[in-house]
Amino acid sequence: MIEISHLVKRFDQLVAVNDLSFRVVPGEILGFLGPNGAGKSTTMKMITGFLSPTEGSVTVNGCDITTDTLAAQQQIGYLPEGAPCYDEMTVRQFLGFIAEIRGYGGDEKQRRIQRVVDTMSLQPVLDQRIETLSKGFTRRVGLAQAIIHDPAVLILDEPTDGLDPNQKHQVREMIRGLSKDKIVIISTHILEEVTAVCTRAVIIAQGKIVADCRPEELEEKSRFHGAVTVTLEESVRASDYVGAFAGIPHVRLVEVNEDANQLTLFPAAGHAALLLAVTEVIRDRQIGVLAIQQEKGRLDEVFRTVTGEVA
Amino acid sequence: MNPTLIITKRELSSYFSTPVAYVFILIFLVLSGVFTFYLGNFFEREQADLTPFFNFHPWLYLFLVPAVSMRLWSEERKSGTIELLLTLPVTRFQAVMGKFLAAWLFTGIALFLTFPIWLTVNYLGQPDNGVILSSYLGSWLMAGGFLAIGSCMSALTRSQVIAFILCGVVCLVFTLAGFPLVLNAFRGWMPQLVIDTLASLSFMTHFSSVSRGVISLQDLVYFISMAGFWLAATIIVLDMKQAK
Ligand SMILES: Nc1ncnc2c1ncn2[C@@H]1O[C@H](COP(=O)(O)OP(=O)(O)O)[C@@H](O)[C@H]1O
Ligand SMILES: [Mg+2]
Numbered sequence: 001m002i003e004i005s006h007l008v009k010r011f012d013q014l015v016a017v018n019d020l021s022f023r024v025v026p027g028e029i030l031g032f033l034g035p036n037g038a039g040k041s042t043t044m045k046m047i048t049g050f051l052s053p054t055e056g057s058v059t060v061n062g063c064d065i066t067t068d069t070l071a072a073q074q075q076i077g078y079l080p081e082g083a084p085c086y087d088e089m090t091v092r093q094f095l096g097f098i099a100e101i102r103g104y105g106g107d108e109k110q111r112r113i114q115r116v117v118d119t120m121s122l123q124p125v126l127d128q129r130i131e132t133l134s135k136g137f138t139r140r141v142g143l144a145q146a147i148i149h150d151p152a153v154l155i156l157d158e159p160t161d162g163l164d165p166n167q168k169h170q171v172r173e174m175i176r177g178l179s180k181d182k183i184v185i186i187s188t189h190i191l192e193e194v195t196a197v198c199t200r201a202v203i204i205a206q207g208k209i210v211a212d213c214r215p216e217e218l219e220e221k222s223r224f225h226g227a228v229t230v231t232l233e234e235s236v237r238a239s240d241y242v243g244a245f246a247g248i249p250h251v252r253l254v255e256v257n258e259d260a261n262q263l264t265l266f267p268a269a270g271h272a273a274l275l276l277a278v279t280e281v282i283r284d285r286q287i288g289v290l291a292i293q294q295e296k297g298r299l300d301e302v303f304r305t306v307t308g309e310v311a
Numbered sequence: 312m313n314p315t316l317i318i319t320k321r322e323l324s325s326y327f328s329t330p331v332a333y334v335f336i337l338i339f340l341v342l343s344g345v346f347t348f349y350l351g352n353f354f355e356r357e358q359a360d361l362t363p364f365f366n367f368h369p370w371l372y373l374f375l376v377p378a379v380s381m382r383l384w385s386e387e388r389k390s391g392t393i394e395l396l397l398t399l400p401v402t403r404f405q406a407v408m409g410k411f412l413a414a415w416l417f418t419g420i421a422l423f424l425t426f427p428i429w430l431t432v433n434y435l436g437q438p439d440n441g442v443i444l445s446s447y448l449g450s451w452l453m454a455g456g457f458l459a460i461g462s463c464m465s466a467l468t469r470s471q472v473i474a475f476i477l478c479g480v481v482c483l484v485f486t487l488a489g490f491p492l493v494l495n496a497f498r499g500w501m502p503q504l505v506i507d508t509l510a511s512l513s514f515m516t517h518f519s520s521v522s523r524g525v526i527s528l529q530d531l532v533y534f535i536s537m538a539g540f541w542l543a544a545t546i547i548v549l550d551m552k553q554a555k
Pocket of ligand 1: 014016034035036037038039040041042043243
């Protein structure tokens with residue numbers, strides 16, 4: 001278990017992390033979200049013992065990171081932001097170095113290296129210098145060194161930043177493939193990532209927690225949750241049909257998006273199922289429709305709302 | 312294996328993974344040859360010893376040690392690998408020692424490669440090889456003191472150029488401190504104790520006997536505590552940056 005208690009980090013005047021408290025239990029994959037500069041990386045640097053907290057404490061399975069640093073660090077695998085690696089080394093040398101520092105030698109070391117090389121598909125570049133690798137491979141080398149000791153706690157700072165969709169998919173598969181008794185904390189500002197891999201989402205803004213819930217609950221916070229969006233054919237104008245849809249029982253509000261030729265119908269509180277009524281109106285009035293979409297909730301909108309940057 | 316030695320091994324191989332190391336060693340060998348044979352009047356002295364060779368070592372180190380030590384921590388900071396290194400289960404002490412040892416061994420290798428000069432003097436005459444060996448050891452010890460200063464300066468900044476300059480300046484101060492020119496500037500308005508302390512902190516004071524092949528316990532203690540002090544300072548600098 002990771003226990004973060006009243007964590008504060010000040011850089012001169014700037015309060016980067018402001019009284020953060022939460023705990024993460026084994027089996028949780030925690031998505032750590034927040035706008036740039038929110039304090040995600042700073043928090044991770046404190047959890048891993050790179051920075052010391054100005055106030056507060058972090059314990060990793062009972063080991064305090066400031067007083068029992070090495071014992072805590074032994075249990076953590078960490079991918080720092082940007083996946084820094086010793087560029088002049090080959091992948092094999094680099095992973096060998098990490099394995100040795102983690103206390104493995106001989107056959108055990110080779111076995112550990114082979115296992116992460118297979119997991120991260122690094123075989124083709126094993127004897128290449130890291131400086132000559134593409135961004136995707138470098139990131140995978142960074143991930144490989146983080147999991148070489150099969151850590152109980154995995155801290156990944158923007159593991160998919162700058163990767164192409166295939167590479168992102170691969171990294172997410174790796175995270176999903178981890179055994180279920182691990183603690184994983186992933187920082188990201190990509191919202192789909194949270195619904196794709198995380199069991200819990202913590203959003204911070206200006207160093208403070210502004211939301212802590214399951215990803216689905218995050219969607220439910222959206223004002224779009226339960227809304228129905230109707231996209232009309234080009235030959236008809238969305239704004240002409242506001243009245244028709246507004247007449248449906250329990251429709252609280254109809255919004256028009258002229259550019260997309262769309263109407264979004266918001267349900268009144270406590271009434272979620274509009275879809276059937278909407279399709280009936282469309283059929284009865286023979287409206288030319290391209291698509292009808294039941295909204296689960298728009299994460300980017302929730303993100304902006306809770307982090308206080310409502311557009 | 313001990314984490315310190317694992318780090319030393321990695322650092323040492325990273326020195327040799329770029330051409331810089333070979334260029335450095337070449338410059339070191341050429342300069343020590345030039346100093347010894349031209350400036351040191353090696354042949355004109357008609358004495359079978361290496362005093363002129365060792366006499367120039369402090370000056371040689373003034374330029375070459377900063378070049379070896381500048382990358383120790385600055386490069387890690389610049390590339391971000393310091394975050395990787397210091398979140399691995401190694402102590403600050405192990406990391407600092409591991410890196411220092413690598414730099415020191417590297418300098419030792421460069422020093423060892425000056426052996427043709429030793430061969431030359433043995434070919435030309437019958438030098439006291441015991442004296443030469445202890446001079447070599449003394450010189451290597453002094454290099455350790457310089458390198459420890461460089462380690463601390465490198466921990467202060469992410470710029471290797473700044474680390475080079477800082478190290479050069481501090482080493483120069485510690486080299487010149489024992490010169491009469493410097494000491495005289497303080498004489499008269501500073502208590503004798505300060506002047507004596509200043510002189511006793513100088514590399515020169517302690518190296519002058521070493522270059523003649525005499526390593527006294529005092530000099531030994533001086534070089535080791537010099538290295539110890541600056542390595543401890545390196546750890547403190549790293550801790551301060553961590554707590555910043
Ligand atoms: N070493 C530092 N010195 C001063 N300010 C810093 C330092 N590191 C981060 N900050 C500041 O702290 C805030 C949080 O940064 P960071 O944790 O990197 O945010 P995030 O990872 O969420 O984008 C930012 O305003 C950043 O400028
Ligand atoms: Mg960040």
